[in-house]
Amino acid sequence: MRTPVAGTAVLECRGLTAGYGGVPVVQDVDICVAAGEVVVLLGPNGAGKTTTLLTVAGDLPRIGGEILFDGESRRLPLYQRARRGLAFITEERSAFMSLTVRENLRLGRGGVDAALDLVPELAPLLDRRVGLLSGGEQQMLTVGRALAARPAVLLADELSLGLAPKILDRLLGLVRRAADDGVGVLMVEQQARKALRICDRGYVLSKGRVSMEGGAEDLLRRLPEIEAAYLSART
Numbered sequence: 001m002r003t004p005v006a007g008t009a010v011l012e013c014r015g016l017t018a019g020y021g022g023v024p025v026v027q028d029v030d031i032c033v034a035a036g037e038v039v040v041l042l043g044p045n046g047a048g049k050t051t052t053l054l055t056v057a058g059d060l061p062r063i064g065g066e067i068l069f070d071g072e073s074r075r076l077p078l079y080q081r082a083r084r085g086l087a088f089i090t091e092e093r094s095a096f097m098s099l100t101v102r103e104n105l106r107l108g109r110g111g112v113d114a115a116l117d118l119v120p121e122l123a124p125l126l127d128r129r130v131g132l133l134s135g136g137e138q139q140m141l142t143v144g145r146a147l148a149a150r151p152a153v154l155l156a157d158e159l160s161l162g163l164a165p166k167i168l169d170r171l172l173g174l175v176r177r178a179a180d181d182g183v184g185v186l187m188v189e190q191q192a193r194k195a196l197r198i199c200d201r202g203y204v205l206s207k208g209r210v211s212m213e214g215g216a217e218d219l220l221r222r223l224p225e226i227e228a229a230y231l232s233a234r235t
């Protein structure tokens with residue numbers, strides 16, 4: 001039986017089955033994110049975390065189940081979803097490398113000033129081409145640009161990839177603050193301990209299914225058990 005979900009859910013997956021070429025790699029997944037909540041999706045490599053986010057974002061067609069935004073099922077093209085408040089930060093950090101930081105921010109829906117309010121570190125970098133930024137600076141840009149648009153839902157896949165711990169702390173702080181301002185966040189993060197410290201709740205995916213879920217404190221306590229399962233449960 002599925003748990004009933006509070007009326008404030010901005011994103012809900014019900015019995016989501018997703019995969020590639022009609023072959024499921026994620027099966028019967030129930031996930032719910034309320035406004036103002038940071039929810040982390042944990043799990044070993046190949047568990048299906050990215051596949052889940054891609055499907056929620058509409059970049060992959062779902063095989064079965066439902067994806068609801070604000071309690072309403074939507075199958076919209078990307079530009080319409082963006083207008084309705086879904087931001088997706090992928091592992092690739094999709095900024096335009098040959099354009100400057102300022103130009104990239106202008107192309108975002110939130111504009112330059114809103115991004116600088118949230119991430120003042122970008123101010124001295126405005127006229128630099130993104131291709132010349134460090135990995136951490138690029139990630140600051142993608143997070144600043146995404147949050148400046150005031151999305152209702154933020155999806156983030158591995159903010160920490162290749163970044164120094166201090167930068168990750170800063171990025172997680174930005175995500176937490178955005179949630180405190182009302183954004184619903186679903187993030188995938190390998191740095192489970194750090195993520196759980198700023199999250200409200202989490203789910204553990206193993207072999208494409210939710211194997212554990214709970215409040216952040218509960219999952220922090222069970223982290224040794226979760227990480228041990230990572231080592232034994234490849235795909």
Ligand SMILES: Nc1ncnc2c1ncn2[C@@H]1O[C@H](COP(=O)(O)OP(=O)(O)OP(=O)(O)O)[C@@H](O)[C@H]1O
Nearest residue numbers: 020021025043044045046047048049050051052235
């Ligand atoms: N384009 C694709 N075509 C077919 N199978 C794919 C494709 N992309 C991913 N897969 C498979 O789907 C499964 C889940 O992959 P996914 O990328 O969602 O895992 P993940 O949990 O994000 O892993 P990681 O922690 O390594 O990023 C894996 O077995 C992977 O090989």
Ligand SMILES: [Mg+2]
Nearest residue numbers: 049050051157
């Ligand atoms: Mg992934």
